[in-house]
Amino acid sequence: MIEEKSLNFLEEIVENDLSSGKHKSIVTRFPPEPNGYLHMGHAKSICLNFGLALKYGGYTNLRFDDTNPITEDTEYVESIKNDVKWLGFQWKNELYASDYFNQLYEFAVKLIKKDLAYVDDSTSEEIAEQKGTPTQPGKNSPFRSRTVDENVKLFEEMKAGKYKDGEKVLRAKIDMGHQNMHMRDPILYRIKHAHHHRTGDKWCIYPMYDFAHGQSDAIEKITHSICTLEFIPHRELYEWFIEKLEIYPSRQYEFARLNMTYTVMSKRKLLQLVNENHVSGWDDPRMPTISAVRRRGYTPESIREFCDKIGVAKRENLIDVGLLEFCVREHLNKIALRRMAVFDPLKIVITNYPEGKTEILSGENNPEDENSGSREIPFSRELYIEQEDFMEVAPxxxxxxxxxxxxxxKYAYIIRCDSFVKDANGGITELHCTYIPESRSGSDTSGISVKGTLHWVSAQHAVTIETRLYDRLFKAEDLSQAEGDFKEHINPDSLLVVPKVYAEPELLKAKGEERYQFLRKGYFCLDPDSKDGKLVFNRTVTLKDMWAKEVKKG
Known part of the structure; x- marks a missing residue:
């Protein structure tokens, strides 16, 4: 009997809302700001918002919070759309906060006319001082007593471009003594003479996030506006705007954001890593961005499974990145094509195999998938195996x-080591072996049983590839608790480039969307840096959790 998975708290809320008749169906939204690349924290939010809507027969809007023209770009818009699609989701409507600039302006005028907003000439420093502290009430602005007519006129002049950046702002008139700092006359609009990626130079005043967010939700009739925990203090303001503007009562719910071991999720810190060249870019496979994990070879299925396993919580916690790697391994084991590659070659000469002869053997593409078929593998007199697979004096x-x-x-014959050749320094350079002709895999009649199986490549037919062995970018498990600058904890061994690896020739047919298991070495994918004559493969993840072993050793 399959145990039914219990509902998370958001699913319970949705089911209650639907069963009570509060909503006939649900509408969610994913509202990124197009000022950078999405990371794994966003992946959790995407899976949650789209997943809830799919489960309960609703739909999800993709809405870009493009209210800050200085930091936004169409490049980020396109990358975000690609990431959402890659994760396996499709939005119903592609929307932008800038779609609502006219409506938001009218909402602001409505608040002014209800004497619930005013134009303030105070500087940003003065406004910060007026706000007070969490334990001390704020002070009213000297401009708070302006008349409704004066505020309407000044706000129109702000829109018309009469004033410079920072010269005036529009603030809500709530309560400067409120316990919630966000309710102490928050700024609704600021002046920014900047070119907007969609509206051009039409506007020089732009709404603040808190003013645009809830109203955009209401305009779209979002039933469940799902945010991370840091937005709990903003909820009261969210509801105040909806109440005073008398618009559709969208409701905000909060869940714990994703925090992972050995990882930073701060966009500011990720930008530092890029700008200071600690990584090659936003899609460096060591980064936690969706574009980076895609380049590294993670699959959308494994990320969705990870997000499902970690669940939805109301409290912040630290998720072991090992769980993500486990989900990746589990999926790759099912889909990855098996190939052989030798990283540290030791030559074998099979002395009783005919010179010049090439035999074509057959190897299964994936033993986990009976429909995956097989590939041809050339076998000859001279082969490469790994140096570590031979010992002169073996335990x-x-x-x-x-x-x-x-x-x-593997896929071939049983061989016996008869002798070896050393160089002047005592290093072993070549093994001389004999093979058992009757021991061919699939038709073995030799009666010989051996305990070891090695991967290999034919020296004559091998192709040379470059491999990039990626590991965790940081050494500290919990970077929020680590002392000093977070960059001091960068793992110096997070990337090892092996420029010359010998691989079976089938890899010449490699495609970017395919995943590979290099036998005994890990899971790999083709990197976009690859070109004719130079194939580059990224290690997605090792076959086993190497960090768990290190922890046990420690």
Whole structure:
């Protein structure tokens, strides 16, 4: 019997709202600001908003909060749309806060006419001083007593471009002694003579987030406006605007944002990493951006599974990045095509195999998927195996190659090491082996049983590829608790480039959307840096959790 998964608190709210008749269906929204690239924290929000709507037969709007023209760009708009689609979701309406600039302006005029907003000439420093502190009430602005008519006129002049940036703002008239600092006459509009990526130079006044957000929700009739916990203090203001403007009563709900071990999610800190060249860019595979994890080879299915596993909580907690890597491994194991690649080559000469002969063997593409088919693998007299797969003096439980010891070559034959060649420094450069002709995989009649199986490539047919071995970008588990500058905790071993890896020739057919398991080495994908004559592969994740072993050692 399959145990039914319990509802999270948001699902309980939605089900109660639907069963009580409060809403006939639900409408959610994902409202990013187009001023940067989405990260894994956004992925959680995307999965939550779109997932709720899908589960309960509603829909989700993609709405860009483009109220700050200085930091926004169409490049970010396009990247956000690509990320949402890649994660497997489709919005019903593509909307922009700038779509509502006329309505928001009229809402502001309505508040002025109800004597609930006023134009303030105070500087930003003076306004900050007027606000008071969490334990001390604020002071009224000297401009708070302006008449309605005067405020209407001044606001019209602000819109007409009569004043310079920072010369005036429009503030709500609420209560400067309110316990909630956000309710102490918050700014609704500021002057910014800046070119907007969609409206051009039509506007020189722009609404603040708190004024645009709830009203945009109301205009779109969003039933469940889902935000992260830091927006709890904003909820009272959100509801105040809806009440005073007498508009559709959207409701805000808050959930815990995603915090992961060995990771930073702050857009400001991520920007530092990019600008100071600690990473190659926003899509550097060590970054937690969606474009970066996509380039690294993570799959949308694994990210959705991760978001489902961590659930939806009301309290902040720290999620082990190992859980994300586990979800990635689980999915890649099912879909990745198996290939062989040798990173640290040691040459083998099979002395009893005919010179010049090439045999085409067959290897399954994925043992987990019976429909994945097989590929051809060339086998010849001279092969490469990994240096670590041979020991001159082997301990008792070493089941790889050693003098007189036998192993199976994956998809091929059983071989025995007869002798080896050393260079002047004592390093082993070549093994001489014999093979058992009757031991071919799939038709073995040799009767010989061996415990070790090695991956290999034919020296004559091998293709050379570059591999980039990515690891966690930071050494500190919880960066919020780490001492000093967060950049001091960057892992110096987060990227190891192996410029010359020998791989089976089937990898010449590699495609960007395919995932590969290099046998015994990890999961890999083709990097966009690849070009004719130079294939580059990124390691997505190791086959096993290497960090867990390190923790146990420590």
């Amino acid at each position: 008792k439980k070493f089941f790889r190659l050693a003098p007189g010891q036998m192993v199976r070559l």
